[in-house]
Amino acid sequence: EIVMTQSPATLSVSPGESTTLSCRASQSVGSNLVWYQQKPGQAPRLLIYGASTRATGIPARFSGSGSGTEFTLTISSLQSEDFAVYYCQQYNNWPRTFGQGTKVEIK
Amino acid sequence: QVQLVQSGAEVRKPGASVKVSCKASGYTFSTSSMHWVRQAPGQGLEWVGWINAGNGDTKYSQKFQGRVTITRDTSASTAYMELSSLTSEDTAIYYCMKDGDVWGQGTTVTVTS
Numbered sequence: 001e002i003v004m005t006q007s008p009a010t011l012s013v014s015p016g017e018s019t020t021l022s023c024r025a026s027q028s029v030g031s032n033l034v035w036y037q038q039k040p041g042q043a044p045r046l047l048i049y050g051a052s053t054r055a056t057g058i059p060a061r062f063s064g065s066g067s068g069t070e071f072t073l074t075i076s077s078l079q080s081e082d083f084a085v086y087y088c089q090q091y092n093n094w095p096r097t098f099g100q101g102t103k104v105e106i107k
Numbered sequence: 108q109v110q111l112v113q114s115g116a117e118v119r120k121p122g123a124s125v126k127v128s129c130k131a132s133g134y135t136f137s138t139s140s141m142h143w144v145r146q147a148p149g150q151g152l153e154w155v156g157w158i159n160a161g162n163g164d165t166k167y168s169q170k171f172q173g174r175v176t177i178t179r180d181t182s183a184s185t186a187y188m189e190l191s192s193l194t195s196e197d198t199a200i201y202y203c204m205k206d207g208d209v210w211g212q213g214t215t216v217t218v219t220s
Binding site: 036038045089099101 | 144154157166202204207213
């Protein structure tokens, strides 16, 4: 199965700053990658699909890039509601696999 | 709007089975697929399996092969996930997820003696 590795495990960021999260696949997944955001006590929410396309209603400060094995999620000018855990997931191969998550916390 | 509503929390003893439902609305159920994902307390997301709601084809994580069965009832626009031979390691929130874009609210399954 494809192993998805996210880094770092935790990011400490000040509101208003920008930050970049990384996701690496153990083999190529093309552009078949999504990013989810999860806040405490809530179900995950789709942010990005196709590695770089924002889902409906997702603010433009969220952007995704990459293909093959290396992907990034950039959040520009972090807002208070952006502090959460972010997961990448590949949907190129079965089984679908998630990264272990990156927690973005307030510095 | 698209909505997935899952059944309520469950408590089971080790060795028992549990069946969680996920009722869909706001779209044509049979033209989509449904994934099941679980999250153990304080842990990340783990993919369990998938069903093509149209033809009933399924895929399962090898980890759960033989213990999990995903089915659907197109007339009720509902997907089901049944997990058997439960252990304490199966204590988690179980989510259904449509095509990767919309998630149910989650169902807490607690396995305790």
